[in-house]
Amino acid sequence: MKTKQVSVFLENKSGRLNEVAQILGNADINISAFTVADTSDFGVLRLIVSDPEKACEVLKENRFSVRTTDVVLVNSPNRPGALSRMLQILSAEGVFIEYLYAFSMDNDTAVIVIRPTDIDKCVEKLENHKDDLLGKNGHYRL
Template identity: 75%
Template sequence: MKIKQVSVFLENKSGRLREVAQILGDAGINISAFTVADTSEFGVLRLVVDNPEEAFRILKERHFSVRTTDVLLVNSSNKPGALSQLLNILSEEGIFIEYLYAFTMNDDNAVFVVRPTNVEKCHTVLEKYKDDLNGKGK
């Protein structure tokens, strides 16, 4: 499934992440998953939220550098080998990944957040293997 991920530029200073969390919390926006990519001086906070348009608007209003990026959510079974299975598929299909992270929904299901270089191509590939990844295939 293709969704909008919200990315925020943050300096490596204490309290920055807290401020973003506070703003989103106050606005009633739920965060399903997030990750921080960091360097020694700055980081990029990437968020999967229930209302990306609203999150974008509010953070922009508060003068954050924020943007939305198309990413793919991939449902997977929550069991050993699931990540390797996904990566095998992408590798064989020649899909290059900029970054990815994951979260688990419950004991049975996990979700990968994938940012491929070519979103459309990756989307098509993953649709094809949807059932395999879900553990519903053969």
Template identity: 50%
Template structure:
């Protein structure tokens, strides 16, 4: 149920994001989803890729500061209120969301949203109890 997310610390300099994508492309690693949070001096690039372990290794070898964290890829009904329903389940379970971002493609007729939560195992249980589909890492990497 958990998905590996690769996070890359980027200096806020021209060409750094281009270099990340070049390294990934040269190593046949496909980006499935991404998010960038930035400040004036640096940014954190969060990636879901088809091969997170290899991405970690090649980016580290190229001199980037890289980490891997576990996130959830949750199917959200692609209709008004779909995301609100998921957020309500997590709120009722007392699960704090650190951040979330949308996935670039769909696994079915639902949208995919990536969630980073404080209590990942408890979030999985709460969502499953409400019949929310959480994709496994292997499913996400193959999309």
């Protein structure tokens, strides 16, 4: 499923990540997943939140540089080989992935956040290959 991801540009200094968490918490916005990529001078905090538009609004009000990006969320079996199976299909279909990250919902399910260069192609190819992704015991859901 396509969803909006919030990206926040942060200076690499103590407390900045906590500021974002406090601002979002005070605005009653839940963070479901996040990842941080950094360089020596700054970081990019990528978030899946309960209300992306409101998150951008409150963060901009607090002088953070923010933008939204479309990403694909895939519910995947949380077991060995599931990620590889999905990545092999996307690679064979010519879907280039800029980055991805994942989190576990429980012992059975992981959610994979994918940022492909062509989001519609990624969704189409995953939907076209649902049977291939399922395997014997698997379940995938966009």
